[in-house]
Every structure is written in C-alpha cells, then in structure tokens.
Amino acid sequence: MQHNIYKSLGAYVPEHVSPTTSKALSPVKLKSAVDAANLTEMWNMILTLDYGVSTVKELPQERQDEFLNVMSLLLQAFDR
Numbered sequence: 665m666q667h668n669i670y671k672s673l674g675a676y677v678p679e680h681v682s683p684t685t686s687k688a689l690s691p692v693k694l695k696s697a698v699d700a701a702n703l704t705e706m707w708n709m710i711l712t713l714d715y716g717v718s719t720v721k722e723l724p725q726e727r728q729d730e731f732l733n734v735m736s737l738l739l740q741a742f743d744r
C-alpha cells in the first residue's frame with residue numbers, strides 16, 4: 665500500500681517552482697517592494713552569494729524567478 669503513495673508523488677512539483685502565493689505576497693509585488701525600498705543592490709548580492717555567480721546577469725531568469733518565489737513563500741510563512 666505504501667508503494668502506491670510513493671508512485672503518486674512522482675508528479676510532485678515543489679511549491680517554490682510553482683508557488684500558490686496570495687496576491688498580497690506575490691513575487692511581482694515583492695520585487696517591486698524591494699526596488700522601491702532601494703534594496704535591489706542587497707537583493708542582487710544575496711542572489712550572487714546564494715548561486716555562486718559573480719553577477720546576477722549570469723543567472724538564467726528562471727533561477728532568479730525561483731529565488732523570488734522562495735522568498736515570497738518564506739514571507740508568507742512568517743506572516744501567518
């Protein structure tokens with residue numbers, strides 16, 4: 665019976681890849697808030713350190729979006 669459970673998890677997509685965040689904490693609004701608060705430089709520094717690149721431009725857009733989604737999910741978790 666447990667084998668069937670593991671079989672159904674094969675199609676699992678982690679939430680940070682395909683998030684279901686509320687509109688209040690959407691990734692787009694989070695990035696806009698970061699930019700409005702003049703925290704873009706710090707945001708880029710965190711991205712470069714986290715992914716081990718010298719500039720954010722080296723990261724594919726999908727990696728940048730994934731990071732934004734993770735941060736949105738963390739904020740949503742702390743907001744509860």
